[in-house]
Amino acid sequence: MRRLSAVLIAVAGACLGLLACGGAPQATLASATSSGGWGNAHRVPGVAALAPRGFAYAVSLSCASQPNCTIGGWYTTRTGNRNLSQAFSVRDVNGAWKLPQRIPGLVVPAASFSTLSALSCAAQGNCVAAGDPELGVARVVNQTRGVWGRARQVPGLAALSGSDALRTIDALSCSAAGWCVAAGNYWHPPNGFPHSRGSVTFVVIEHNGVWQKARLIPGMAALNHGWLALISSISCDRAGACTAGGTYRDRSTHALRPFVVSQHRGVWTPARAIAGVTALPNASPAGESGIGAISCTSPGNCTAAGRYTDTTGNVLPFVVTEKNGVWGQAQSLPGTVPLDPKFNQAAITGMSCPAPGQCSAAGFYGSDLNAENVSVPFVATQVNGKWGAAHQVPGLAALNLGNQGAITSVWCGTPGNCAAGGFYTGPGGSNFHSDVPGHAFLVTESGRVWSRAIPVPGLAALGSRASGVSLVFCGRTNKCFAIGGYVARTGFVKGHLFVVTRG
Secondary structure, three states, X not given: OOHHHHHHHHHHHHHOOEEOOOOOOOOOOOOOXXXXXXXXXXXXXXXXXXXXXXOEEEEEEEEEEOOEEEEEEEEEEEEOOEEEEEEEEEEEEOOEEOOOEEOOOOOOOOOOOOEEEEEEEXXXXXXXXXXXXXXXXXXXXXXXXXXXXXXXXXOOHHHHHOOOXXXXXXXXXXXXXXXXXXXXXXEOOOOOOOOOOOEEEEEEEEEOOEEOOOEEOOOHHHHEEEEEEEEEEEEEEEXXXXXXXEEEEEOOOOOEEEEEEEEEOOEEOOOEEOOOHHHOOOEOOOOOOEEEEEEEEEOOEEEEEEEEEEOOOOEEEEEEEEEOOEEOOOEEOOOOOOOOOOOOEEEEEEEEEEEOOEEEEEEEEEXXXXXXXXXXXXXXXXXXXXEOOXXXXXXXXXXXXXXXXXXEEEEEEEOOEEEEEEEEEOOOOOOOEOOEOEEEEEEEEEOOEXXXXXXXXXXXXXXXXXXXXXXXXXXXXXXXXXXXEEEEOOOOOOOEEEEEEEO
């Protein structure tokens, strides 16, 4: 994958977050205004106090009901001459944000890098968080009735992987209180990087509140050449029914290929390769491909999104749908192939499916030609199993004068009624340079029609000089809210979190 894709996907995944949300109770959707029905942003209380002279990042947002949600993230601070990173969570209880909590066991004073990698809540005050408080030591921790327990190492993982392995949990989904699945990878690195011994995927199940021993994903040994296998996404729609996806190294071509693996009634079926990737338009037989996102609406009904490489080196998105337990052929996302001549890549960075065959996706067109790193966000909608053409976010061109923007999160409460958010740049250059900051925006889909993008209201009053939306959630009655971060124009605290609500 080329430089721009790697940068944007790293920003979207590592710093700006992934979703793991549930349903929502009844609410009334506000009428559209010039702000699209969005209220003014306000600061999430207490987060800045955790990170004086540092940053705070929202990584996961999970809503068991609305307005009862939990943000999981990590913050940086400085102690003496060391920069420290620590995990935290903050809860919205009946519409009021509580003060943030450090997560016990994921806060290790002696560790210089301790972050939260995933969080999922199946009921109000009942969540699971995962992270690596020490390099390569994967841990999980349960919250019960709003109180975090102590984190513990994943049972059986050390014996499975060996003492010298680095272990990470990269995906987590809880379908009910006490019923969760975590998935991750381990590898045996020289100097901290995978080598020929490769990385191996594993899953670990929480069954009725008890974490079972980690186990290898069945069928991966038959697929994977042994160089690289990675889990990237998991979706559980009920206890014992989950689907995960990622990337493996093909034995015959040694190219990266996408795979999916499913759990039915608590039993994992063997991992399988996604069919049709090499038959996509101009696909390179040896080109790399992989899955980045999965959304499931019921057992055996899922949609996955990923990327592939064509014969000229372009990186392009594909989508693939599972219907009644049968995965179809991968297909290119309409409107992205062939690309506009000024773009040489495109990627899906977020997807939400509230019903079978009814999804909305968001991503970007980009170019790293001449190191210009142009990126233009797009949206696309699937109706009754058929994808419409991707198109640029309406109204964003007038804002994104710096030609570097991305949608980092999208969520649909009901089919065709969604919200998405991300960042854009003003005139002059790149969001990735501190002297040319980015700015947070929101865009709403109603009745399968995307409205014009708007800057997040109220951020100027908070003193923001740079900002971005990290996570978006919409309930079933389409009441939405967004979480993001901003850097203040003045003061020593570099990073704050904000929340903004619609409806």
